[in-house]
Amino acid sequence: MTEAYIFDAVRTPRGKGKSSGALHEVTALSLATQVLQAIRDRNNLDTSKVDDVVFGCVSPVGEQGGDITRIAVINADYAESVAGVQIDRFCASGLEACNMAAAKVKSGEAGMVIGGGVESMSRVPMGAGGGSWATDPTIAMKSYFTPQGVGADLIATKYGFSRADVDAFAVQSQQRAAQAWKEGRFKKSIVPVKDQLGLMLLDRDEHMRPDTTMQSLGALEPSFIVQGEQMPGFDEVIKQRYPEVEDVIHVHHAGNSSGIVDGASAVLVGTKEMGKALGLKARAKILGGASIGSEPAIMLTGPEFVTAKLLKNLGMTTKDIDLWELNEAFASVVLRWVQAMELDMAKVNVNGGAIAMGHPLGATGGMILGTMVDELERADKERALITLCVGAGMGTATVIERV
DSSP: OOOEEEEEEEEOOOEESSTTSTTTTSOHHHHHHHHHHHHHHHTTOOGGGOOEEEEEOSOOOGGGOSOHHHHHHHHTTOOTTOEEEEEOBTBTHHHHHHHHHHHHHHHTSOSEEEEEEEEETTTSOTTTTOOSTTTOHHHHTTTTOOOHHHHHHHHHHHHTOOHHHHHHHHHHHHHHHHHHHHTTTTTTTBOOEEOTTSOEEESSOSSOOTTOOHHHHHTSOOSSHHHHHSTTOHHHHHHHHOTTOSOOOOOOOGGGBOOOEEEEEEEEEEOHHHHHHTTOOOOEEEEEEEEEEOOTTTOOOHHHHHHHHHHHHTTOOGGGOSEEEEOOSBHHHHHHHHHHHTOOGGGBSTTOOHHHHOOOTTTHHHHHHHHHHHHHHHHTOOEEEEEEEETTTEEEEEEEEEO
């Protein structure tokens, strides 16, 4: 089977997902267009050699709908022959898009594909696409539907993580992200976002709060008590699925959960032969990817199972991985993954994560994949595993190796 190589990876800074955010005036189409143009221009890319573009987008409705990937391809002035497809695997959409790009290359279907994603959460709110899971009782009751925040609190309760534990992890995320920015660890991949006149709007992750302390987080009230303890009382729902839990202890809030932000990412993937023909130097190789289903009520434990699945598929153990990256949907998700896989926290999310910088749903997977390409080079390491928890109980993962 043909190998799939990463030649470049770019991302926008993450803008606050509010009307006051720096990227609120920028449409998802523009965000996607700008990362595609950056991939082309940075690599002097003959876009007629690109077979397809696969972008994740979790709320593909309104101005963000209508197969936004193909529309962005046209808007970026790529060759007319370049196809585009939008996919949705909830929070892992961007990484799944990159895995699909790699699969197309490995199978021989394509010589060059761009993966990544886009999400403008300030303009198209999370949940705008609707769905039956939370609203149709036939499936909600069958699967013990529970909102993600309550599921994250259940993880903390079930696996023994206190409010102090999750807050300490959040402080660490902020500190590591601030240090990464201070040392210029993201400079290889950041594409400043510009307005229609070409004026720079944002060149740095906007959501960060580097002055966060345990004391400032301690002043925040848990966010999911109302959902859990009052109407509709999801604590009682999820306790039917997990009767061993006497009470759900609510520990998560805005400061130890992923931030709502806008952003886009793009990763250039192709064969060694296509790269050579285009004068491109490979930076990493995608060794493999995988997705898996997990119990949907608790929802967010998929990373441990997909990590085990992918390592087994590749004939590897945790000792073969130098760096680990898990999207920080909620602090307890990372803590449980580290606990279950017996990982060294010093090698996990070394540049901070979504608690500090935010989680632009469809784009995040491509962003953190690119972050690991940069970090393997900077730290002179060999392999990294990237993974995300996923709505409705799933996990997606990818292993890359530096070239």
